[in-house]
Amino acid sequence: MTVIDANRMHEIETRYPEYFHRSFRQRFGGLMILIATLLYSLYAVWFFDLPKLFAEAHWELVGIYLSQWVSYDVQPEFRIGDDGSIDIRYPRFSPLGDNPHPDWLVNNPDGSITVSISGTGGSVTVSKSETIVTAHGVSVPVEVSSGAPKVVGPVPGWMTVYDDNVLADLGFAGNVSISVDRVKIRKRFIGWANFIFDTQSSFFDKPVGEVVGLIVSGPRIKPDQSNLSLAFDDIWNNSEWQHGDVWTKLFQTIVMAFLGTLLGSLTAFPLAFLAARNITPNRLLNQVLKRFFDFLRSVDMLIWALFLTRAFGPGPLAGSGAIFLTETGTLGKLYSEGLENIDNKPREGIKSTGAQTVLVHRYGIMPQIVPVFVSQTLYQWESNVRGATIIGAVGAGGIGLKLWEAMRTNANWENVAYMVILILIVVFIFDAASNALRHRLMGTKAH
Structure with a gap:
């Protein structure tokens, strides 16, 4: 066991003062950061009134909207005449087409009509005098022969009685x-209705095998057009899903992102050389250009899009212009900072040979910065594919506007889901391609 005397201890303290005489910040800095974070979190909870916000939120709408992303409904309406007849009507643009005969609707011998309700193990039977709703193992008769509908027996929790109406909520299955x-039924199905062919198509409601047979070797449905061409036209011009318009707008978004990023990088590249202090020793010019970059990027892309849509009208030109202005500021700042951090030795070596300024830049600077610049530009391009979707919602064109139009109706959530999935696929593809190119340029392996 080694014993350290007082002189030796004093010598060690003198040699390593940072370990024996730590400042207040070094000793309690971590604890102070933790306390500050907790205090700020409590302030945020109070400022945004989060307890009230969560208590008053309509959480039930989340489930409704999510269910509509992956399902569709059919709404038959049964009108009871004075003579006891029952007339079945469907909405004008029913997923079942103009002449529906669903197998889940049965005409009974006594004149009543029974509709099976999937998911509840029940059904709805409509007659001239009463409607019987069977769900969750319970059958509830509702008399409709008097002045107002009347529930016979106890009212279950999933049924609500109003003055002139009785509403049976069957959850995801419908209501x-x-x-x-009249009796109106909303019957919900899993899936996307008529995603391939709409109700106006010659191939609508035909089995897959029959459709394939018609396309491959069947007789022509239209004498002046092949069945393959007709099928493609019907898919591309599907009136319910609008595949052609959606894909065109998606391509428009990609072009907007590419064009805006390309023009921004081409503009920022020469300006960055003028803004870099070690390349252009003019402090006034450096500061003016850097503040110009700050101005361009401090105004959000969405705000630029709003300005430009007022100037040029709605369309992809405004979107490309908004991305161009934002990227000029962002890439200009990144490029100039990259130039200021280069190794000056290669540049000075080439300069010492008496080479012209252009050659000094070409061989002393460019090999150092090109991989970094391309990497930064690719990342911004990938980011702008997402940004172009957002600015499209304010009229700048692309799929963002199409997405916003579908959301505003509050009824076409399956179309919203379709476009969101397409956007995600495009973002994933561009993310993978951008990463692969960046790693290839930087000489590293992608993980």
Whole structure:
């Protein structure tokens, strides 16, 4: 066991003062950061009134909207005449087409009509005097022969009685609205209705095998057009899903992002040489250009898009211009900072040979900065594919505008899901391509 005397201890303290005489910040810095974070979190909870916000939020709408992303509904309406007849009607643009005969609707011998409800193990039977709703193992008769619908027996929790209407909420399966002269059923199905062919197509409601047979070797449906061409036209011009318009707008978004990023990089590149202190020793010019870059990037892309749509009208030109202005500021700052951090030795070596300024830049600077500049530009391009979607919602063109139009109706959530999935696929593809190119340029392996 080694014993250290007082002189030796004093010598060690003198040699390593940072370990024996730590400042207040070094000793309590971590604890102070933790306390500050906790205090700020409490302030944020109070400032945004988060307890009230969570308590008053309509969480039930989340489930409704998510269910509509992956499903569709059919809404048959049964109108009861004075003579006891029951007339079945569907909305004008029903997923079942103009002449629906669904197998889940059965005409009974006594004149009543039964609709099976999937997911609840029940059904709805409509007759001239009463409607019987069977769900969750319970059958509830509702009389409709008097002045107002009347529930016979106890009212279950999933049924609500109003003055002139009885509403049966069947959850994801749908709902039933019962009044004296009509019964309206909303029946929900998993999937996307008519995603390939709409109700106006010659191939609508045909089995897959029959469609393939018609396309490959069947007789022509239209004498002046092949079945393959007709099928493609019907898919591309699907009136419900609008595949052609959606894909065109998606391509428009990609072009907007590419054009805006390309023009921004081409503009920022020469300006960055003028803004870099070690390349252009003019402090006034350096500061003016750097503040110009700050101005361009401090105004958000969405704000630029709003300005430009007022100037040039809605369309992809405004979107490309907004990306161009934002990227000129962003890439100009990144490029100039990259130039200021280069190794000056290669540049000075070439300069000492008496080479012209252009050659000094070409051989002393460019080999150092090109991989970094390309990497930064590719990252911004990838980011702008997402940004172009957002600015499209304010009229700058692309799929963002199409997405916003579908969301505003509050009824086409399956179309919203379709476009969101397309956007995600494009972002994933561009992310993978951008990463691969960056790693290839930087000489590293992608993980």
